Amino acid sequence: MPVTSKGAGARNLAAAALVAGLFAVAAAWRSGRAAAPKQPPETAAAAPAPPAASPPKSEPAAPAPQPTVVRAAMTAAPAAPPPLGEAALMARLRQIKGSDPELAARLAREGNERFPDSADAPERASILVHALADLGRSSEARGAAEGMVNRYPDSDWVREVERFTGAHRHRNLRVNADGVIESY
Numbered sequence: 001m002p003v004t005s006k007g008a009g010a011r012n013l014a015a016a017a018l019v020a021g022l023f024a025v026a027a028a029w030r031s032g033r034a035a036a037p038k039q040p041p042e043t044a045a046a047a048p049a050p051p052a053a054s055p056p057k058s059e060p061a062a063p064a065p066q067p068t069v070v071r072a073a074m075t076a077a078p079a080a081p082p083p084l085g086e087a088a089l090m091a092r093l094r095q096i097k098g099s100d101p102e103l104a105a106r107l108a109r110e111g112n113e114r115f116p117d118s119a120d121a122p123e124r125a126s127i128l129v130h131a132l133a134d135l136g137r138s139s140e141a142r143g144a145a146e147g148m149v150n151r152y153p154d155s156d157w158v159r160e161v162e163r164f165t166g167a168h169r170h171r172n173l174r175v176n177a178d179g180v181i182e183s184y
Contacts, residue, residue, distance in 0.1 A: 083110070083114070084107075086111065086114075086115050086118060086120060089107060089110070089111045090111070090120050090123070090124070092107060093107050093108060093111070093124065093127050097127050097130065097131065101130075101131040101132075101134035101135050102131075102135065104127055104128075104130075104131040105128055105131040105132055105135065108124045108125070108127045108128035108131065109128060111124045112124050112125060112128070121151075121152065122148065122152040122155035122156075122157035122158060123157050125144065125147075125148040125151070125152065125157065125161075126148065126157040126158075126160060126161050128144050128148075129141050129144045129145045129148060129161050129164070129165065130164070132144060133164075133165075141165065142165055142167060145161050145162075145164075145165040145167035146167045148161055148167075149161060149162060149167050149168060149169045150169055153169050
């Protein structure tokens with residue numbers, strides 16, 4: 001027999017008891033899941049009381065409400081409001097652009113995704129640039145400004161954003177076969 005100290009033997013015995021206990025708990029848990037207790041049958045007290053007087057035969061009795069329908073109605077998420085049309089979205093953006101930059105940035109992005117080539121797109125892009133700057137997200141604002149000045153180069157809104165951010169349109173120039181400088 002190997003020689004061990006009393007402390008090591010006690011630790012080994014405690015570890016073995018712990019492992020055996022864990023196996024017993026796991027076995028009890030598994031057997032409890034496999035044979036779940038059956039629900040007690042409904043008693044007569046849970047059944048609805050019969051009506052005092054039967055309804056006239058000309059009117060059919062209304063069906064009893066179903067609890068599953070009530071539960072489904074309570075757990076259903078409320079329907080999202082329909083998205084704003086472009087005119088309403090622009091009116092809302094103009095209203096909040098100076099007071100709620102977070103919402104203005106979100107609505108401007110949504111509008112630019114839904115109406116990218118509309119006449120109001122440059123103004124929405126400008127509102128987005130200013131909202132991002134107001135939120136302190138200067139690198140995002142600069143990126144939005146760079147995209148804006150290249151996408152809407154002839155807009156008055158672009159000139160305003162160029163003055164505000166310093167972003168300018170990237171122009172590719174070349175000399176054509178006739179010796180004339182042209183932009184492409």
